[in-house]
Amino acid sequence: MPTEVWQVAREEARFGAAFLRRNGLLLLLVFVGILMPLAGFGALAHELREGEGFFFDVPLLEFAHAMAHAGFDRFFVIVAALGYLYGVVPTDIVLVAALGWKRRMRESLFAGLAVAGSALLNLGAKPLFARDRPSLWESIAPEGNYSFPSGHAMGSMTLACVLVLLCWHTRLRWPVTFAAAVFVVLVGLSRIYLGVHYPSDILAGWAAAIAWTYASYALIFRGGMRPLASGS
Secondary structure (H helix, E strand, O other): HHHHHHHHHHHHHHHHHHEEEEEHHHHHHHHHHHHHHHHHHHHHHHHHEEEEEOOHHHHHHHHHOOOOHHHHHHHHHHHHHHHOOOHHHHHHHHHHHHHHHHOOOOHHHHHHHHHHHHHHHHHHHHHHHHHOOOOOOOOOOOOOOOOOOOHHHHHHHHHHHHHHOOOOOOOOHHHHHHOOOOOOOHHHHHHHHOOOOHHHHHHHHHHHHHHHHHHHHHHHHHOOOOOOOOOO
């Protein structure tokens, strides 16, 4: 009997090791790219539902407002415009269309699913939480809809993650990652600086976008295909 148990244990161990060799990167992707962001979003959403607020929201807004002057005003208004309607949205459309034109159908499907799903999630989440915009001062670029989660944060982070994942197996990996990170941070800062979002709105938008984009990636490329490194 002990011999049989030992044999079964060895077989299970070999099977587990083989599974990890085949799927280790996917499991890591699921944990880091999906489960951790979802946990972060869930924690923020729970605190918001409880009505307890976030200790860092108002101090960071006041700090950003204390920095305000004409030069920064102009800069962050432009960044905010590029962070959604005049930058991110057109880039999303061109990216999906260009990938389809080049017959990169799997990549085009991934990009389309990621950006469209992210937008729909944001539209659904805002009325669900119905958080009012900050009103600490009169913004130079006011917004009229709900605040949580930030659409600019979700849109810019979704596009950034899509580009990074598509380029990950190319020589553009690190330049794209660096540029995407800078852009995402600037867009998030612009929303705080303009006084139209709480910092927690930005964090929630980033978390939701990362989780959705990586889930889309895991679904579309679950067979081990390498985007932009081989044909679809």
